[in-house]
Amino acid sequence: MLSTKVRKSLAVVLLGSMVALAGCGGGQSASEPGKEGGTSSQKKVVNIGLKADPPSMDPVMSTSLYDRQVQNSIYNKLFDVDPDGKIVPVLADSYKVSEDGKTYTLTLKEGIKFHDGTDFNAEAVKFNLERGLGDKSKRKGELKLINSVTAPDAKTVVIELKEPFAPFISALTDRSGMIVSPAAVAKYGDEYINHPVGTGPYVFVEQVKGDHVTLKKNENYWDGEVKIDELNYKVFTNGTAAVQNLRSGMLDIIDEIPVKEIPTVESDPNLQVISQANMGYQGFFMNATKAPFDNQYLRQAVDRAIDRATVVKVLFNGYASPANSPFSPGNLAYGDSDKYEQPDAAVIKDLLTKGGKPDGFSFKLQISTNPVNEQFGAVIQNMLKQYNINAELEKVEYGTLIENGNNGNFQALQLGWSGRIDPDQNIYDFVVTGMPNNYGRISVPELDDALNKARAELDPAKRKELYDQAMEILHENAGYSYIYHNYDKIGLSKKISGFTYVPDGIIRTAKLDKQ
Template sequence: MLSKKARFTFATAIIGSMIAMTGCSGGNQSASTGKSAEKPAASTPAGKKVINISLKADPPSLDPSQSNALVDRQVQNSIYDKLFDLDKDGKIVPVLVDSYEVSQDGKVYTFKLKTGIKFHDGTEFNAEAVKFNIERDKADNSRRKNEMNFVQKVDVIDPQTVKVELSEPFSPFISILTDRSGMMVSPEAVKKYGDDYLNHPVGTGAYVFVEHVNGDHVTLKKNENYWNGKVNIDELNYKVFTNGTAAVQNLKSGQLDFIDEVPTKEIKGLDNNPTAKVVAKAGMAYQGFYLNTKQEPFTNKFLRQAVNKAVDRDAFIKVVLDGFGTPANSPFGPGNLAFGDSDKVEKPNKQEIKDLLAKGGKPDGFSFKLQIGTSPVNEQFGAVIQNMLKPYGIQVELEKVEFGTMLENGANHKFQALQLGWSGRPDPDQSFFDFVVTGQPNNYASISNPELDNLAKQARVELDPVKRKAIYDQAMEIVHDESEYVHIYHDFNRFGVSKKVTGFEYIPDGIIHTQKLDKK
């Protein structure tokens, strides 16, 4: 058997992070709280170290098997350790796994686990727990089912060794274990709480769950027995701020220590601030909007193409992001294995767009409804799209929708157009397969193209990186033709950080990693 390090490498310095374009319910925050102007700021007991982190939306689920939102991951990464994770260079490194091997045919993975680790409820982390988690993620009701579809069998060799057999080679497998499929939950907690487990999450991570007040905050406390080094902070509070400007005000006043996403318009105001700074670096995501291929008017491919080509990416980035982004025409940003010419974008060609409208039977244009989030940035997103499409007779009606409802509408295909992005993952498959293959969970646009399905499946089982890249290039030609999603830009992760906070290490996954944080 060959070691994984000898057989695979992953290029992961991918640009772009999902903007707060899908925030939850709006409202004005005071300078002391994340939800209402009436609630006073909580006092901090003397000597207690507390870090307050703003989230652009309320986390829908803290259960990794059910989660599908970036804000979930912000909290989950403090509660759960993963089998693997990313380092500051975006490279995959073992965490709960001590060492591992991969068979010559790429179908058998043997994991040797670290020892002496316990879940927050005192139960042992071991090979049985890994088997439980993988099989749970394979279940029909799990959002991780597709990621684990290739897993055929999980065997416990001994308490610290687990063998995973795949039905065929699956290139993204280790990369998938750096995300929610690699988060290890307590089997006993799942058995105890059942469907209510999302309200009682238990992992092995640096922080222990205390409470989740929907729409307001999630509180975690220090894991006093953390296996992977000292935890310096006594309490983490994730506070919901749908208004990014209000979050910045709270950061400046000291009521917040972190902002998960600084509005681009606020960056200059923090450049020389004595109490806070901005960390703006390349991430892994893309942003844009879906066009529902099963609802009029977007059952017509030519009309989808017209909308796609009418969006001026450069102008959008200048107006909405103040230049903090790069134009996108694919889910693959610079640094991704599949990045290349498929991501290049041309300026809108007026005659080409008119020709497409004529081919689609709507030479004078048409109208459609675009669902957007409720924050001011969402509104700006929608207004800019409206203005860009209007000269072609394409009228856009904006409908503001709460974040959780947007996810439900996407999953149930209840929209004409829907503004949602993706926070990105290290392997191209994780930003592609679920979004374009017939019947997959993130295929909100309901695209169904047998040739595209086949190419996406080929890319998953191909182990040669050069051959995989060629397959993705071919697949993207079909995606551009289908135009079921309008890729607009690759964003930057934009964290606001108090200068009292120390130990922060930027990781290109867009997550605020809290394990090593301290506070002056």
Template sequence: MISKKVRWTLATAIIGMMLAVTGCKGGNESTSKGNSDQKTSVSAPAGNNVINISLKADPPSLDPSKSNALVDRQVQNSIYDKLFDLDKNGNIVPVLVESYEVSPDGKVYTFKLKKGIKFHDGTEFNADVVKFNIERNREDDSRRQNEMKFVQKADVVDPQTVKIKLSEPFSPFISILTDRSGMMVSPEAVKKYGDDYLNHPVGTGAYVFVEHVKGDHVTLKKNENYWNGEVKIDEINYKVFSNGTAAVQNLKSGQLDFVDDVPTKEIKGLENNPNIKVVAEAGMAYQGMYLNTTQEPFTNKYLRQAVNKAIDREAFIKVVIDGYGVPANSPFAPGNLAYGDSDKVSKPNEQEIKDLLTKGGKPNGFSFKFQIGTSPVNEQFGAVIQSMLKPYGIQVELEKVEFGTMLDNGAKHKFQALQLGWSGRPDPDQSFFDFVVTDQPNNYAAVSNPELDKLAKQARIELDPAKRKALYDQAMEIVHDESEYVYIYHDFNRFGVSKKVTGFEYVPDGIIHTQKLDKK
């Protein structure tokens, strides 16, 4: 049975209020639609104590400080516990934190930590560990550096208490700690393995890393001494499938227990399968395409606007993802604090698009290369963009690129147009700042607008939710004018789950949370 509804609630809408409360109690990234060598079958261990989960791409890095892909997070959430996490309703709840206080000015966070927790390597989790992780995430080579920008220092008060001081109020701070900045890695393991730590990840989570065979699988085993309840599954295997249909075939045959991204065209067939449950729920993500402002033809704003205006979002969703999405014109999905009129879409207006092409000096159109992923749905994505732009004389040449290479090309601005999306986060800042502010790590389009930078910075330090939303509304007017990214749709998270699997709870972060899983 499929439930098409928006379930998650934005915890950060109350962050401003939390700043006046003490003793509260209670857990960057581009995604592509799967881009690794295709698998047609799985040779999986048999037995009820093994769960096999498909991944639409090979995880580039299992080091939270260095990673930037959704598939990384799918594995990381089994290896690492976080300071905070999201519950099934999308609310922020403490995990490794027992309780916390926030100073009235929003600049000092005091965390009381839970006791008796150990890493997989036997070392203790304590305040020194939190200090180490915070400082590591602030280093120049960390992809978390911008998230930790306002952290001045982390002080150890006692073994179970850490005090984090910010240079100024930062509304998304707790929300950020529900993701990779809040994942606690073993300091001893980092010191032991150095740059190779990504191949030897050590956390406090429900599962222990065994091996990562690039392009094929990641294997984890149960943490026999897990602090947060019994782990019932002995082994989890994450298997790489770039072809979603092949993953579904393996789910039907019993070789897989989970499919992480069910192709929409496979959903109806799975609904009729008595052995499989389909979970299709609205999440926080968006999909679309970057237009590189530093490379012709997209140095020209009017040509970027023409491409943006020519995409019929509703038609795109019907054709490419069979209606399992919401038309998008912003990074803010329904339910987000910043969601509103900025996300409204309109049908393409032929005369408006022709006028933009004329203003851009290309009245008869132009051509560009569009980098897409290697899966069938990537190809369809590109083909539909081609067909929607062709009537205006805009010719699109498709280039199929492996997922990791796409991320690298994006970071180095080595593209004209690039198909990558974002899996979304609870706080609007986490889906906005790094993508639109000058020189930030996910600003692949290299847009640079001083007024946009100013508004984005103001929004992240404003504590009042209503005032924050007003700032994002202003910022989105500039984003629409710049058109450096074409927002097309907000994703549904689509899982296929064997009915032999029990204990699964959907969480709107799009992650398969494994700690409570069991198997009949």
């Protein structure tokens, strides 16, 4: 993976303005209740701005990047990704794989407790993996090859797969590997989503939908002292407002700086910009079960009418790259499948004619209510107009956007993916028949077959060939239009220390400190 680029300002610190901001809530260390002036004890509070509301605190039900930002502070995972993009053990201490690639034996760390005081052990891991296989689980695509899970003793988990599955450990670096308290699930049932309990560095306090999620430090965290007393994730759908709050000290970190605001943040002596190409992609689904996109040619016409290079230039000024696949540079499956052709009016006209709409057609494109996606929608709309394709933009709250994806209540829907290190996790659940994130609802047996073979193939070169084959089929069917690969653009106060960038874009909080 590429190394982090940290851009630091050389301007002089404006001490007077900072003193004036010292009283802003959360900008400085706040005194504990009952401590006058904070002279006896200081409560360290870190406020993180997210550009959308996290819909779910339950890893099994989660499909949002914003969920993951919070969940990674509440839960530990069996494995994680390090700053170099390599897989490292967390709750697992080590693992072994059988010669046939079908049996994984995990040895777990000992002496760890959940926030509710119950023990983390092999039975808890067994419970979580089996829960992830449930009918309503969003993780079942990643875990469906599990045949059985056994816990021969408190620190050993044996997982038998139906067939070899190359991405298995990689899947356990994300939500499939997040371990929730079995006792809490039993206690709260369907309400667990509002009472999340993990083993992570922070303990859930409350969530006020559309406003904030508050966590407090885990006083007994197993992996070293947590130095921040309170962590607040605050929702700022307006990126400019988030930057203003970062500059004032009301926020300490923001998950995404709008491109137009990057020079402002760079020029502030109290802030830094972390800009790094990540593993994700952005684009939109076309619903293959609803007119007009039940017609393959009309899906292709829309996909071919989009000038990816212009989208990136207009919206991102170099802080993104054009895409035509879910595989970014550095991914095992990255290659020619990511190349794109410039729009060709004759080709698009021919596709419209084959689709029975030679004079064009109209559809509704649902986009989330933040400025970046609104601008994205407007650019796509203008590109399609010249081919008599009318995209009517529907602005939808982010959580509703995901609900509409789940229930199929859309014609076209703009949602991207933050990316994972294994190619399977960037494509399988989104395009294979019946998988939970296949919002476009395409069903192509040849595509399913290629991707099932790719996840069972252990030879990297052969896997790459299978992904190339799958992308040829996917481009022909156009169930999802890949437009660009993301860059992480994180804003950070220089009062914060202990921050380490990881190429999955998640803000790790366990080691954070604040002056």
